[in-house]
Amino acid sequence: MIEPMITAWKQERVARSATGDPGSCDLREVVNAIFYQNRTGCQWRYLPHDFPAWSAVFYCFGLWREDGLDQRIQELLRCQVRERARRLEDPSLVIIDTQSVRAAAGVPKTTTGLDANKKVSGRKRGLAVDVLGLIIGVVVLAASAHDNAAGTALLDQAAERCGMRLEKALVDQGLKDEVLIHGALLDIEVEVVRRNPEDQGKGFVPQPKRWIVEQVNGTLMLHRRLTREYDHRPDTSASRVYWASIANMARRLTTPAPTWRDTLRLAA
Template sequence: MSMRKPYPSDLTDEQWELVEPVITAWKAWHPSVSGHQGKYAMREIVNAILYQNRTGCQWEFLPHDMPPPGAVKYYFYLWRDEGTDQDLHDLLRWQLREKRKRLADPSLVVLDTQSIHVAVGVPATTTGRDAAKKVPGRKRCLAVDVLGLVVAVAVLPASAHDNTAGIALLGGVAAQTDTVRKALVDQGFKKKVVEHGENVGIDVEIVERNPDDKGFVPQAKRWIVEQTNGILMFYRRLVRDYEHRPASSRSRVLWAMTSVMSRRLTGRTIASWRTA
């Protein structure tokens, strides 16, 4: 750790101990030809990614006492493309589930989508308009377990039907684990999702809304995905989609949940932007 004053988003020593093995293993697989260990500490690179995720700042607005934007970008994109962000995220998810006295992988997931506005400059070819919610942008799609931990994430144009989102998520869940047997979805998901679930060995149940309910009424078990969406909104980089590539948007979700899970594993909290 450098001698700089820490930011609230920084990993504590205890949290870094959770993250460090994955980063060290990655470094071992990417040795420098000259034997050079790199100019910047990996912990500071991770802290810079978490800082940007939490504050929503542009690359060039990263604080001067952190590694330069070019170095942070390099690792963010490389870890995204090589799946290191996924490896780190999954390791913490397994550890947190086991800490909560559950098996490492779930048997049930909950699926949902959230349409997000995009920033100026995001390629129009990767966006669309959600006709139902009247939102132009992208659709963030999550499959979470009963603890609200992300098992699969997909980012699509907002114009994509929930069927497309559901099929992508079920495929992601099946690729992650063979333990999931049931998925709960809302009425936006249709028969095609149920049929795809059968193909990958997952029973998809469409949870019907009670017609007598007025306004927003949380549905048993399905509410947990709404809670996860709400938690992600504390990470300002996720409030609006700033990423040119959907793969980067997906990576942002993984990093946000990595921050969440590292804090839950170590019993730490971080002040929300609502805190006075």
């Protein structure tokens, strides 16, 4: 599923790295190496030797990030997953949320900050997802940035990728009037989902629809490279979210859908 897009990219851009021509690498193994590092959280130099040279993998990763190939692959697979679920390619509803992630040692202070509300020093990762939990947009900012900055950027991404079909966005109480006004300018209704006063003191209570983005954040944490902010560049961190999403969707698409016979067998 991924090979045609990478082959097309290879035909358009053939570049040479310090260790040789990256076009001579097995690009499927390069993708496998990116998946492996994302999942295990190892450093570039600690990639197993049965993968291509770490410098070639790093070089291809950087090229694909700069060319936006990771986003195009993610968009292609997202459309396929939605079609498999018998839905239109683009959603009419997105759910937006932010998460503050601690930064590892060595991450530049110029790209990080302190989230005074959550007492987290690092970066703020914002996601826009549909009702199937598929990622529509990603933004990575310093943790000191207000949620409004992430919300407006995510609305712009969602409007660009979903077009006129996008009608509504659900956000939490941390987003203020600025996001609602920006959504109105984009012809998107922004609804703030507020907690039920009766749920006060009960800890985490799933909120209708809004729990989906929380579930996506939890799924991304299974990719150990995303549990902290290890990358110096915020766009590299965003690219890792796309690659984690690509790995999850590729697994969903290659796993056979259960038939009614399988359902009866499990029930028995």
